[in-house]
Amino acid sequence: MPHPYRKTNFMETTKCLIIGSGPAGYTAAIYTSRADLNPILYQGIQPGGQLTITTDVENFPGYPNGVTGPELMEDLRKQAERFGTDVRSGIVTAVDLSKRPFLVTVDDNKQLLAETLIISTGASANWLGLESEKKFQGMGVSACATCDGFFYRNHDVCVIGGGDTATEEASYLANLCNKVYLIVRRDELRASKAMQRRVLNHPKIEIIWKHKPKEILGDNSGVTGILLHHSDTNVERKLDVTGVFVAIGHTPNTTLFHEQLELHPEGYIKTIPGSTRTSVDGVFAAGDVQDLHYRQGITAAGTGCMAAIEAERFLQEQD
Numbered sequence: 001m002p003h004p005y006r007k008t009n010f011m012e013t014t015k016c017l018i019i020g021s022g023p024a025g026y027t028a029a030i031y032t033s034r035a036d037l038n039p040i041l042y043q044g045i046q047p048g049g050q051l052t053i054t055t056d057v058e059n060f061p062g063y064p065n066g067v068t069g070p071e072l073m074e075d076l077r078k079q080a081e082r083f084g085t086d087v088r089s090g091i092v093t094a095v096d097l098s099k100r101p102f103l104v105t106v107d108d109n110k111q112l113l114a115e116t117l118i119i120s121t122g123a124s125a126n127w128l129g130l131e132s133e134k135k136f137q138g139m140g141v142s143a144c145a146t147c148d149g150f151f152y153r154n155h156d157v158c159v160i161g162g163g164d165t166a167t168e169e170a171s172y173l174a175n176l177c178n179k180v181y182l183i184v185r186r187d188e189l190r191a192s193k194a195m196q197r198r199v200l201n202h203p204k205i206e207i208i209w210k211h212k213p214k215e216i217l218g219d220n221s222g223v224t225g226i227l228l229h230h231s232d233t234n235v236e237r238k239l240d241v242t243g244v245f246v247a248i249g250h251t252p253n254t255t256l257f258h259e260q261l262e263l264h265p266e267g268y269i270k271t272i273p274g275s276t277r278t279s280v281d282g283v284f285a286a287g288d289v290q291d292l293h294y295r296q297g298i299t300a301a302g303t304g305c306m307a308a309i310e311a312e313r314f315l316q317e318q319d
């Protein structure tokens with residue numbers, strides 16, 4: 001059945017366009033579909049978002065036996081489609097938020113108009129850029145301790161980075177693991193003082209100062225160690241660990257919105273506290289693209305629900 005959109009001057013128009021297909025985007029799609037907004041969702045570069053690169057997800061409510069990331073995202077997509085969301089593959093390559101309806105360009109060659117926009121383009125974890133890091137992703141290399149830490153109960157692991165994320169991940173892992181090495185490339189931490197105190201005084205956390213990863217070591221069973229080198233002297237050092245948690249920052253996917261929406265200095269979209277409203281009326285942001293603190297699938301889904309309800313109310317106010 002064709003999707004029931006309206007046409008204005010031959011250009012496709014939708015009441016609600018959702019950008020991104022992580023838990024935030026699909027949850028916004030489920031709610032806006034059920035509210036008869038007939039949303040169109042563009043999946044973006046990585047259909048299903050960051051969860052498609054994790055293996056088991058055990059902390060998403062409703063799955064007592066856990067679920068794999070790809071399966072969870074497939075379920076969310078099917079649920080959105082069941083209520084009529086028009087899920088499309090395609091990358092939004094430009095937006096004009098200067099007037100409503102908003103002009104959205106897809107794949108550089110198709111344009112459509114959206115009365116409301118829900119941005120759920122997520123954030124991407126920064127990686128070290130080592131070949132071995134790619135090779136062992138999901139087999140000992142992770143960018144999320146809350147997602148994957150459980151699998152390393154009583155193991156020796158390491159966390160790379162010296163910011164708030166790395167120190168939080170190290171503290172979290174120290175509650176589960178036998179030993180946690182925190183590998184910091186300088187001789188000081190970037191993290192807040194409170195987080196610094198937590199890792200500096202923790203009996204299970206050992207900070208390896210002034211070292212950078214050179215290679216992640218492993219075999220068919222996964223990671224078996226990490227080779228480091230001293231930041232100044234290049235002298236190598238090997239650690240026997242089965243898990244490597246990379247926590248060197250995230251980059252929110254907001255390039256499209258620079259100069260158009262208010263952003264935090266770190267690049268995340270600013271929302272009005274307690275809501276998903278952005279600095280432009282009719283534009284809502286949900287999930288990791290606006291989240292500096294939690295970055296969980298379930299919090300993304302929660303804000304996706306908020307964005308949908310706010311978009312619906314916004315449209316009602318315009319009538």
Ligand code: NDP
Pocket residue numbers: 127128160161162163164165166168184185186189190191212247248249250266292293
């Ligand atoms: P940050 O950018 O703050 O820290 C990144 C860390 O990784 C730095 O220590 C940096 O080293 C190190 N690093 C970067 N690249 C490399 C590399 N190639 N090799 C080795 N180390 C590297 O990122 P975070 O994700 O920690 O934090 C992002 C923002 O989110 C911050 O503003 C933070 O305060 C906030 N946040 C807040 C939390 C909270 O309030 N609960 C929790 C988590 C994050 P260097 O210092 O040398 O640059």
